[in-house]
Amino acid sequence: MRCRCGKKAVFHSKVYRVTLCDECYPKFYLEIVKRSIKRYNILKKSEKILTCVSGGKDSCAMAYALKELNYDIELFHIDLGIGEYSRESFRSVEELSEVLDLNLNVLKLKDYGFTIEDVERRKVCSACGIAKRYLMNLFARENGFDVIATAHTSEDIVNFFIKNMLSGNIEYISKLRPRIESFDRFVAKAKPLFERTEKENATLVLTLNLPFTQIECPHAPQDVWKEIIYDVELKRRGFKQNFVRAIVKLAENLKLDWKVKHCKICGEISNTDICSFCKLRSTYGVLSNQS
Ligand code: AMP
Ligand code: FES
Ligand code: ZN
Numbered sequence: 001m002r003c004r005c006g007k008k009a010v011f012h013s014k015v016y017r018v019t020l021c022d023e024c025y026p027k028f029y030l031e032i033v034k035r036s037i038k039r040y041n042i043l044k045k046s047e048k049i050l051t052c053v054s055g056g057k058d059s060c061a062m063a064y065a066l067k068e069l070n071y072d073i074e075l076f077h078i079d080l081g082i083g084e085y086s087r088e089s090f091r092s093v094e095e096l097s098e099v100l101d102l103n104l105n106v107l108k109l110k111d112y113g114f115t116i117e118d119v120e121r122r123k124v125c126s127a128c129g130i131a132k133r134y135l136m137n138l139f140a141r142e143n144g145f146d147v148i149a150t151a152h153t154s155e156d157i158v159n160f161f162i163k164n165m166l167s168g169n170i171e172y173i174s175k176l177r178p179r180i181e182s183f184d185r186f187v188a189k190a191k192p193l194f195e196r197t198e199k200e201n202a203t204l205v206l207t208l209n210l211p212f213t214q215i216e217c218p219h220a221p222q223d224v225w226k227e228i229i230y231d232v233e234l235k236r237r238g239f240k241q242n243f244v245r246a247i248v249k250l251a252e253n254l255k256l257d258w259k260v261k262h263c264k265i266c267g268e269i270s271n272t273d274i275c276s277f278c279k280l281r282s283t284y285g286v287l288s289n290q291s
Contacts, residue, residue, distance in 0.1 A: 001019050002019070002021075003019055003020050003021035003023075003024050004018075004019070004020070004024070005021060005023070005024055007021035007022070007023065007024075008021060009021055010022045010025055010203060010206075010207055011025045011028075011200075011203050011207075014237045014238075015237055015238040015241060016028075016032075022207040025203060025204070025207055026204060026207060026208060029061075029065065029200060029203075029204045030065055030068055030069060032195070032196070032200075033065045033069065033192060033193065033196070034069055036178070036192065036193075036194070036195045036196075037069070037192050040178045040179065040194075040248070041179060042178050042179045042190045042191070042192050043066075043071060043147065043149070043179075043190055043192060045070065045071065045072070046072075047071075047072065047146040047147050048072050048074075048144060048145050048146050048147075049066065049071055049072060049073045049074075049145065049146070049147050049148075049149050049190070050073075050074060050076045050105075050136065050139065050140045050143075050145040050147070050148045050149065050187075051063050051066055051073045051074065051075050051076065051102075051149045052076050052077075052132075052136055052148060052149065052150045052151070053075050053076065053077050053093045053096065053151075054077070054089060054093075054151075055077070055088065055089030055090065055091075055092040055093050055212065055213045056089075056092075056151075056212055056213060057198070057201050057202050057205045057212045057214075058151035058152075058153055058193060058196075058198065058201045059150070059151035060092070060096055060201075060205050060210050060211070060212040061151065061193065061196070061200075061201035061204045061205050061210075062149060062150075062151040062192060062193050062201075063075060063096060063100060063102065064100060064204065064205070064208065064210055065192070065193075065204075066149065066192065067100050067102060073102065073149070074102060074103040074104075074105060074145075075093060075096070075097050075102050075103065075104045075105065076104075076105045076106075076107075076136065076139060076140075076148075077089070077090065077093045077104065077105070077106050077107075078106075078107050078108075078109060078131070078132055078135050078136070079106060079107070079108040079109060079110070080109050080115065080116045080128060080131070080132075081108070081109055081110050081115025081116055081117055082115070082116050082117060082217060082218065082219065083117070083218070084215070085215050085216075085217050085218055088213045088215050089213050089215075090106070091213075092211050092212050092213040093106075095211035096210065096211050096212070099210065099211060105139065105143070107135050107139055109131055109135070112131075112135070112277075112281060112285065113281050113284075113285025114280065114281060114284040114285030116128050116131070116219070118284040118285065119280070119284055121219075124219045125219060125220075125221065127280050127284075128219070130276040130277055130280060131277060131280065134268065134275070134276075134277040136148050136150075137185070137186060137187055137268070138268070140187040141185065141187050145187060146182075146187070146188060147179075147182075147187065147188040147189070147190050148187050148188070148189050148190065149190045149191070149192055150189070150190075150191060151191075151192075151193050151201070152191045152193065152194060153193055153194070153196055153197060153198050153201065154194060154195055154196060154197055154240040154241055154243075154244040155197065155198055155226060155229055155230075155240060157176055157191075157194055157244045157247055157248075158229050158240055158243050158244055158247065159223070159225050159226055159229060160172075160176060161173060161176060161243075161247045162225055162229075163225060170254075171254070171257060173247070173250060173251055173254060174251050174254035174255065174256045174257070175251070175256070176247055176248065176251040177248055177251040177252050178190065178191045178192070178194045178248060179191070180256065183256075183258050183269075184258070184260060184269055185262075185267075185268055185269050186258075186269060194244060194248070195241055195244060195245070197240060197241070259271050261273075263275035263278055265278040266278050
């Protein structure tokens, strides 16, 4: 297959009806990211954006796109202390910060008294999510960032939606909007890649030869829903992106119901007297050693 410019194609999409080479694809990618950001008011040029990078392909693509689109960004990485996976992730984000010439901020979960390896097996993923959300928000607020950008993809959003619907967690769906404004001690959150697919992100980082790690987190569960989403996409092209737009419409019509309670230990917003991060610290880390 050939690109419209005549070169050998690296990307073909029935959804966008395009076939593109390695030179035309990055331009196309930037154009579709720009369009999403504008249509959904996800980011502003005046904002200081904390761009959260895991070391994987999706956040690598996000960092490249936001930099190329001239947003004011710095990179942020959390070292979760998951053995070789965390070491390799750190090497990738370090290289990415050099290649893109961007400042890299790093926090180590260990410095907060525990690592993901200390958490009991069946609670690892939820503990990891709690720690990441907590540290992203804390770092952004304490360092004067206006918004936190994460590289959630259309697959992630559809996956969250299905899982939360099935577990009756309807209120959570309001959080699936591409931008959540700041509130109390919460810094605004943005998902500039919410319409992108993993394939689009992978094609970008591979064509530009950007550094990213392919090592999977050893705790990542086999995700049956993600497999089902891919199967549906094979039968109905465009399913993910159409579905994600419908989810966002729904999310924007649901009220974001913030609870204005503060953790009695750290002062951050919490649904309960003690926030989930302080509970983790008291179970696995320093707070338990202090008591
Ligand atoms: P996940 O929760 O692993 O699906 O990741 C969702 C998004 O959170 C990624 O696309 C990144 O933007 C961000 N993220 C994940 N892990 C890290 C990390 N260790 N440090 C900084 N940001 C991260
Ligand atoms: Fe969080 Fe694997 S990255 S448990
Ligand atoms: Zn707390």
